[in-house]
Amino acid sequence: MKEQDLNIKYTEFESINELDEENKHVLSEARQACLHSYSPYSGFSVGAAVKCNDGRIVTGNNQENAAYPSGLCAERVAIFSAMSQNISTRIEKLAIAVKTKNGSVIQPVSPCGACRQVIAEYEHRQGSKIEIIFSSESGKTIIVDSIKALLPFTFNADFLP
Numbered sequence: 001m002k003e004q005d006l007n008i009k010y011t012e013f014e015s016i017n018e019l020d021e022e023n024k025h026v027l028s029e030a031r032q033a034c035l036h037s038y039s040p041y042s043g044f045s046v047g048a049a050v051k052c053n054d055g056r057i058v059t060g061n062n063q064e065n066a067a068y069p070s071g072l073c074a075e076r077v078a079i080f081s082a083m084s085q086n087i088s089t090r091i092e093k094l095a096i097a098v099k100t101k102n103g104s105v106i107q108p109v110s111p112c113g114a115c116r117q118v119i120a121e122y123e124h125r126q127g128s129k130i131e132i133i134f135s136s137e138s139g140k141t142i143i144v145d146s147i148k149a150l151l152p153f154t155f156n157a158d159f160l161p
């Protein structure tokens with residue numbers, strides 16, 4: 001038996017102003033995308049922006065449904081939209097923003113488990129890391145350089161026979 005330890009590396013920013021210009025821009029697109037979220041049931045508007053290797057920034061937002069599980073998270077709307085437009089796209093960055101009525105979300109909102117699995121699929125497929133920038137309404141932001149920080153021991157196509 002051997003006890004193992006797993007560490008993750010992330011960078012924390014108290015304000016969006018601390019980000020470099022490119023990350024500020026991608027995150028501002030995610031923030032903008034919150035405005036078109038369809039989230040009448042949760043009141044929790046999420047926006048996502050994907051920066052592609054060809055320079056495109058593709059945005060998405062959460063789309064809810066009266067049959068709750070039929071809705072989709074912002075991250076997957078943005079990623080699937082970007083990937084469905086060009087099969088050879090590589091994703092360099094994914095920014096995530098949130099907006100609520102009272103602006104009370106002060107901790108950065110990280111992607112849910114299902115979105116992590118989807119991000120992992122494309123990172124594995126493209127063979128290069130996807131930087132993930134996730135933020136709060138107050139501006140506090142965290143950056144990880146790969147989905148591996150958020151989803152260790154990832155299940156991917158390598159396991160399939």
Ligand code: THU
Binds near residue numbers: 075
């Ligand atoms: N949501 C996202 O869009 N992304 C996340 O990473 C977390 C949750 C959405 C799903 C649902 O529409 C609402 O936020 C509340 O869970």
